[in-house]
Amino acid sequence: MRFYRQLGRIEAMTFDLDDTLYDNRPIIRRVEAQATEWLHTHHPISASKSNSWWQEIKHQVAEKDSWLRNDVTLWRLKSIEYGLIQLGYSVQQAHQAATDLVDLVLELRSDFKVPDSSLQVLDKLSKTMPLVAITNGNVDIHKIGLSRYFSKVLKAGADGRAKPHQEMYHKAVQFLELPAKSILHVGDHLITDVHGAKRSGLSACWFNDQNKIIRNEPKTRTLPDVEVKLLHELILLNER
Structure with a gap:
């Protein structure tokens, strides 16, 4: 886990789906x-x-x-x-x-199985705070067994313009009724997730399971608040 700036108390999390909770490639x-x-x-x-x-x-x-x-x-x-x-x-x-x-x-x-490691993390987090999914994709979270963990799912198209546009992020904040900064968005993409979340006022966690070096990434527009290489680290972050 690597911090780029001081992170306050996290009261909710929003999640990207593809390439964050499972390898979509x-x-x-x-x-x-x-x-x-x-x-x-x-x-x-x-x-x-x-x-x-x-x-x-x-x-x-x-x-x-x-x-x-x-x-x-x-x-x-x-x-x-x-x-x-x-x-x-x-x-x-x-x-x-x-x-x-x-x-x-x-x-x-939607014909695939989400890794047990992701399900375990979501299960633990969902028992301590509300979780919202924000995706540009079209996966059916009911069919892949994720619906039980999320209080709300926002999909590009049906729920607004695709990330990094602020529309779905703002809808998540409105739904959660929490200060945007206290909501941590977790995603793998430096533009749609990190840049999109930060410009919308949320805190941002970059999920970097590919061992990339952020200063070498051409898609870096905004530094995240925190970087994790394993989703399990989110549980430790929540226990600070």
Whole structure:
């Protein structure tokens, strides 16, 4: 545990989910591979274009509607729709195909087990203070067994603009009815989590399980209040 500034009494915690409570990288790789396979199998015309073409489609739809960057599920839906329309599908055909694919992605997205070590930390913390989840992703916390630990879950899109925007952080403060500084946000990302939390008035904990050196990180915008390499350290922090 490393402190960058003096940390006052913590009365609640907010948590990022992906890459903080579990390693999301292999999950996303699996989901993307299976989603691509499904699309190519059920709609073979999609395989006529390269991955770079589909990435360009994704950028194009976001340029037309910048809000989509705040909602990863809707962004995927609109990207598949638009791409298939460009390949000759009718609007109705494209919408149905995109909806079917998104349904599959959401199912695959939450088909994994959260490490017991994370569950143990959340269990201990939730018995001493309220916890709120703040995520830019679309995981279903009920399906992965996290709902019992959180008093509230805030998701980008449905609950406001994506982190590092202040909207969801402010909603968490309003829900908790506590001084923002007494709420510690825990997350792995130096911009969306650390910078976003600090500019919203919360205290920030950088979860650095990759052994990065903060002064060497190009994404460093704001120093966290504290850095931990293991989630278990949060229990020790709470017991100060």
